[in-house]
Amino acid sequence: QVQLVESGGGLVQAGGSLRLSCAASVPTFSVYTMGWFRQAPGKEREFVAFIRGSALSTRYGNSVKGRFTISRDNAKNTVYLQMITLKPEDTAVYYCAADREGLGSVWVTSYDYWGQGTQVTVSS
Numbered sequence: 506q507v508q509l510v511e512s513g514g515g516l517v518q519a520g521g522s523l524r525l526s527c528a529a530s531v532p533t534f535s536v537y538t539m540g541w542f543r544q545a546p547g548k549e550r551e552f553v554a555f556i557r558g559s560a561l562s563t564r565y566g567n568s569v570k571g572r573f574t575i576s577r578d579n580a581k582n583t584v585y586l587q588m589i590t591l592k593p594e595d596t597a598v599y600y601c602a603a604d605r606e607g608l609g610s611v612w613v614t615s616y617d618y619w620g621q622g623t624q625v626t627v628s629s
Contacts (some may be wrong), residue, residue, distance in 0.1 A: 507531050507618040509601045514623030517591055521627075525586040527601030527620055535559075539577060539584040540616055543597035543625075552611040553599070562628065564609060568594070589595035591627045598622040 508530040519525050531537065540555040552566045554575040564574055574587040583602060602616035610616070 506581045507534075507603055507605075509603060509618055509620035511599065511601045511620045513621040514599060514625045516539055516626045516628065518628055519591060519593055521591050522587070522589045523591060523625060524588070524625060525601075525625070527586075529584070529601075529603060530540060531582060531583045531603070534582040535579045536606050538604040538609050540602040540604065540610070541575060541577075541584075541586045541612060542600045542602060543595075544600070544622075545597040548597075550600070550613050551597075552613075555604075555609045555611070556584065557609055562609060564611070564612070588625075593627045593629050595625060596627050599625050 510528045514527040535558045542550050543554040544550040554565045555574045556563045560577050572590045577584040600622045601620040603618040604616045
């Protein structure tokens with residue numbers, strides 16, 4: 506029914522920037538709240554950001570606020586995560602998630618579909 510494919514991860518130096526993309530295979534992309542989460546080895550999956558279907562409502566985790574920006578292009582069925590001023594602590598697998606007709610949530614359990622993840626590594 507719904508497939509999510511992340512791309513754009515890689516190795517970047519501290520202080521650098523990276524933009525992640527998530528392409529969604531869905532019949533009506535605009536009805537989904539889209540979220541980004543990340544998970545480092547040995548740690549819980551952490552909320553990064555979400556964006557409502559209208560693209561007018563967003564929220565960010567405290568650790569990335571002011572550095573990351575979530576956006577979406579409903580015509581392309583794609584959500585983005587622009588990351589700037591990257592830190593080694595940002596190193597993790599980043600996951601795209603979708604919540605059908607959701608109001609937006611910081612909780613992993615609120616999301617119905619997940620991508621495979623893309624690795625982001627920030628070197629010192």
